[in-house]
Amino acid sequence: MSVYLVTGAAGFIGANYVHRLLEWESSDTEVVAVDYLGFAGNRANLDPVSDRVVFEQADIADPVAMEAIYRRHRPDYVVNFAAESHNDRAILGPSVFMRSNALGAQVMAECSRLVPVRSHVHVSTIEVYGELPEGERWFTEGSPLNAKTPYSAAKAAGDQMVRAYMQTYPELNIRMTHCANNYGPYQLPEKLIPLAVTNLLRGRKVPVYGDGLQSRDWLHVTDHCAAVHRVLHAELDPTPPQAATDPALLPIFDISARHEVTNLDMVHRVVTALGLDPAEWIEHIPDRPNHDRRYLINPEKAETRLGWRPVHDFDTAVAETVGWYVENRAWWERILEEKGELGVDWGAVSPAARRH
Ligand SMILES: NC(=O)c1ccc[n+]([C@@H]2O[C@H](COP(=O)([O-])OP(=O)(O)OC[C@H]3O[C@@H](n4cnc5c(N)ncnc54)[C@H](O)[C@@H]3O)[C@@H](O)[C@H]2O)c1
Numbered sequence: 001m002s003v004y005l006v007t008g009a010a011g012f013i014g015a016n017y018v019h020r021l022l023e024w025e026s027s028d029t030e031v032v033a034v035d036y037l038g039f040a041g042n043r044a045n046l047d048p049v050s051d052r053v054v055f056e057q058a059d060i061a062d063p064v065a066m067e068a069i070y071r072r073h074r075p076d077y078v079v080n081f082a083a084e085s086h087n088d089r090a091i092l093g094p095s096v097f098m099r100s101n102a103l104g105a106q107v108m109a110e111c112s113r114l115v116p117v118r119s120h121v122h123v124s125t126i127e128v129y130g131e132l133p134e135g136e137r138w139f140t141e142g143s144p145l146n147a148k149t150p151y152s153a154a155k156a157a158g159d160q161m162v163r164a165y166m167q168t169y170p171e172l173n174i175r176m177t178h179c180a181n182n183y184g185p186y187q188l189p190e191k192l193i194p195l196a197v198t199n200l201l202r203g204r205k206v207p208v209y210g211d212g213l214q215s216r217d218w219l220h221v222t223d224h225c226a227a228v229h230r231v232l233h234a235e236l237d238p239t240p241p242q243a244a245t246d247p248a249l250l251p252i253f254d255i256s257a258r259h260e261v262t263n264l265d266m267v268h269r270v271v272t273a274l275g276l277d278p279a280e281w282i283e284h285i286p287d288r289p290n291h292d293r294r295y296l297i298n299p300e301k302a303e304t305r306l307g308w309r310p311v312h313d314f315d316t317a318v319a320e321t322v323g324w325y326v327e328n329r330a331w332w333e334r335i336l337e338e339k340g341e342l343g344v345d346w347g348a349v350s351p352a353a354r355r356h
Contacts, residue, residue: 001028005075005117007060007108008041008082009033009053012187013123015045017079017225022052024229032073034058034066038100040085042335045186060104063111070115077232078120080108083158086190087151088288088344094150098157105158109165112172119173121232122162126180126217126256127152131292138258138296141178142248149290166250170239173251175231180256180297183317184221185324189332190342192263193318196270197325198332199343200281206271207343210287212264215294219257220312220321227255230306254297257310266318273322286347 004021008014010033018033031052035041036059046053054073058065060082082104084090084097105122112120129139130146147156159176166174189198196206236251243249264282271278302308325332336342 001030002076003030003032003073005032005034005069005073005078007034007078007080009055010035010037010041010043010045011081011085012040012045012184012191013182013221013224014081015042015186016184016221017081017228018046018053019049020222020225021229022049030054030073032056032069032075034060034069035082036060038084038096039089039339040188040190042186042188044331044334061099061107063107066107066111067114070111074115076118078108078112078117079123079228079232080105080121081123083155085151087149088190090149090151090154091289092344092349094154097151097154101151101154102157102161106161109162109172109174112174113165113169116172119175119232121228122159122174122176123228124159124176124178125152125155126178126254126295126297127292128156128159128178129295129297132294132296138298139254140248140298141250141252141254141301142246149292163247163250163252166239167244175234175236175251176253177228177231178252178254178297179224179227180217180219180259180295182219182221182224183321185321185328187221188342189335192266193270193321194325194332195343196267197274197322198336200271200274200276201326201329205281205283206267207285207345208264208267208282209285209291212267212284213262214291215260215262215296216266217256217296218259218261218266218314219255219310220317223257223310223312224255226311227253227302227306227308230302230308234306248301253302253306254299255302255308256297256299257312257314258296258299259314260296269318270322273319274326285345288344
């Protein structure tokens with residue numbers, strides 16, 4: 001029997017991972033789901049598996065609480081998804097992002113040092129590489145971290161610490177992923193696809209920041225979860241000494257379907273999937289400050305070393321995702337009732353408000 005400790009388990013990707021984990025692993029697998037139920041945390045995301053998981057409400061940046069959880073459950077495998085994840089909210093209040101994404105990442109690695117596990121995956125994002133320079137095809141694991149937004153900079157700070165743990169304590173089996181933008185069920189309606197669907201289903205237009213030509217690299221959440229699971233269980237060769245100067249040799253894997261789509265194109269797909277006319281249902285609003293223009297990463301290392309491949313067809317999976325939000329109206333209506341409207345209108349946010 002194996003014990004998995006999954007943090008951020010009440011969020012979008014963490015909940016999807018817990019659901020899949022219970023299908024992929026044997027019935028005696030124990031899953032400890034950790035989440036502090038912050039802004040994006042939604043305990044209801046775990047309802048379908050509530051009888052199969054032990055839920056621990058805790059802050060991953062609290063070393064005393066986390067060490068106690070490790071000692072209580074003695075996990076074999078740890079996946080750290082917990083992070084504050086929304087670029088808009090990070091601009092309005094960066095401090096909470098630094099605590100979860102940077103300090104939290106270190107506390108988790110430290111707990112895996114104090115109470116050793118078989119392997120530990122730190123889940124990170126494509127966004128730590130910053131904006132793809134003009135003329136460059138994509139980022140790789142060897143690209144420098146060049147985060148420019150408060151969200152991605154806090155993630156990059158956590159990544160840097162996790163890299164230090166990988167180099168200093170290689171016996172701990174700490175690994176890392178950087179993933180493209182995810183889509184799928186259970187995503188908070190502050191993010192592009194669920195925001196668009198939930199607006200349209202309530203007869204509201206979809207707001208698109210600026211010209212909408214910001215380009216993103218999209219991957220279905222289950223493909224991401226499968227990649228994380230492979231990284232967690234991979235038999236990896238020891239890290240060579242050359243990794244000191246070449247981060248591509250560290251146990252770091254970029255995860256992507258090489259599927260680049262502009263935000264405007266993605267919103268068009270959602271509008272047409274609901275049988276509506278994009279000319280009528282999309283409105284351009286002021287862009288958020290410091291908005292990254294383009295990302296793309298090359299997943300070749302994950303493909304060749306781990307044999308991972310995305311299996312979801314983009315057009316079909318986007319249409320199914322839209323269908324999930326149509327069918328699960330009660331799920332998102334409850335969120336909007338509790339949290340209010342989740343889109344940010346940067347035209348209405350004064351520079352002073354951005355500082356509070
Ligand atoms: N969504 C994407 O497109 C994407 C892409 C690549 C990587 N990632 C990374 O994947 C991870 C999960 O992202 P998501 O989209 O599911 O985010 P999310 O915001 O939907 O969920 C994050 C969860 O973490 C919890 N959390 C935050 N800080 C915590 C803390 N200090 N202690 C305990 N719980 C805490 C929140 O309550 C929430 O339930 C993040 O690390 C994110 O950086 C996301």
